[in-house]
Amino acid sequence: MDDGMSGFYIKAAGHHVNNGGGTGGGGNNGNSGTKCGRWNPTTEQVKVLTDLFRSGLRTPSTDQIQKISTQLSFYGKIESKNVFYWFQNHKARERQKRRKVSVDEKDVLRRLGKISSKTHFLEVNHVSSDEPERVIETLQLFPLNSFEEQEPAEKLRMHANDCRETATTFSHPPLDLRLSFL
Amino acid sequence: MDDGMSGFYIKAAGHHVNNGGGTGGGGNNGNSGTKCGRWNPTTEQVKVLTDLFRSGLRTPSTDQIQKISTQLSFYGKIESKNVFYWFQNHKARERQKRRKVSVDEKDVLRRLGKISSKTHFLEVNHVSSDEPERVIETLQLFPLNSFEEQEPAEKLRMHANDCRETATTFSHPPLDLRLSFL
DNA sequence: GCAAATTAATGATTTATTCAAG
DNA sequence: CTTGAATAAATCATTAATTTGC
Numbered sequence A, B: 001m002d003d004g005m006s007g008f009y010i011k012a013a014g015h016h017v018n019n020g021g022g023t024g025g026g027g028n029n030g031n032s033g034t035k036c037g038r039w040n041p042t043t044e045q046v047k048v049l050t051d052l053f054r055s056g057l058r059t060p061s062t063d064q065i066q067k068i069s070t071q072l073s074f075y076g077k078i079e080s081k082n083v084f085y086w087f088q089n090h091k092a093r094e095r096q097k098r099r100k101v102s103v104d105e106k107d108v109l110r111r112l113g114k115i116s117s118k119t120h121f122l123e124v125n126h127v128s129s130d131e132p133e134r135v136i137e138t139l140q141l142f143p144l145n146s147f148e149e150q151e152p153a154e155k156l157r158m159h160a161n162d163c164r165e166t167a168t169t170f171s172h173p174p175l176d177l178r179l180s181f182l
Numbered sequence C: 001g002c003a004a005a006t007t008a009a010t011g012a013t014t015t016a017t018t019c020a021a022g
Numbered sequence D: 001c002t003t004g005a006a007t008a009a010a011t012c013a014t015t016a017a018t019t020t021g022c
Helices: A043-054 A062-072 A080-112 A120-126 B043-054 B062-072 B080-104 B106-112
Strands: none
Touching: A043 A062, A043 A080, A062 A080, B043 B062, B043 B080, B062 B080
């Protein structure tokens, strides 16, 4: 899906709602109603913001926010912070979306290669509004119990080209590492 | 742009991805194909590494690398150098990210609070307000030409509960922004 | 065709990080 | 080691869509 917009262009579709025509009360922008809830972007505002985003703008500077806001104010009420938040949210959600896809598909598809027929497709949905990865490992981090104090030197040139993937075949490492040395 | 975030924690996530399901080599390690390409960390591995990092570990000593590697080998193929590189890269990218952010968003929030709306804008294009969805605006993104000096700073917790909705009532915003800074 | 009820989007806040100054 | 800057992630909250009963 286009990263650019997720669900923004859905806003007020049918009737050009912008107040331009007259206060008709149109509806959306919160103009007529006097209702001072949260900012409710106009279709045009969203379009511009989206275009900016798609053009690569991710985190506008103060100046930019200022200008964008000013420009968008033509279409309806808007404040700088709205622009700021919009970019923050849009960026974050775009990212989130991408991430989710990776989890759902990528991962699944990945192994799909060898696991041909299966019910993977279905599983894709189950992760709806939940967090993709929720493995609550309580495992701690580092051993250190031993002694520590690393050797100052040793360039470590680790080189070990062995293609195994067996993973040391231990029974089950409890993972009881602790970062005492920190 | 970076969007990729750190990229680490994206790997395989959802459900226990570890080889459990399939052939020993199964799926995660990316080695399903016998291909000895680059290391492909498992979700668990990444988690542990990340936790270590978050716990303050930035440059593990040889011993530490060794231990970490051993522990992580349970989850899948891994070599010491992978651990080493991971920390190296993670640290670097984290920094990089931060640096970039500084340039971009640094002051955004900072001064956001005081930005109201005003300034100038020129008239260039006009967008027919008739068709919300059909307008093929050629408008570009950001100006930058101007100047705008940034005020030193201030916390400003943007709060501006003014219920206006008038929208600056300007005549017609040309929208002539350009993203030169990109 | 409406309007209450339900669900999906998405604007606005809060919280937890990371790096870096002092 | 402590504190300051500055998010981005997580979360809260409100508005619009959509569904459902009449």
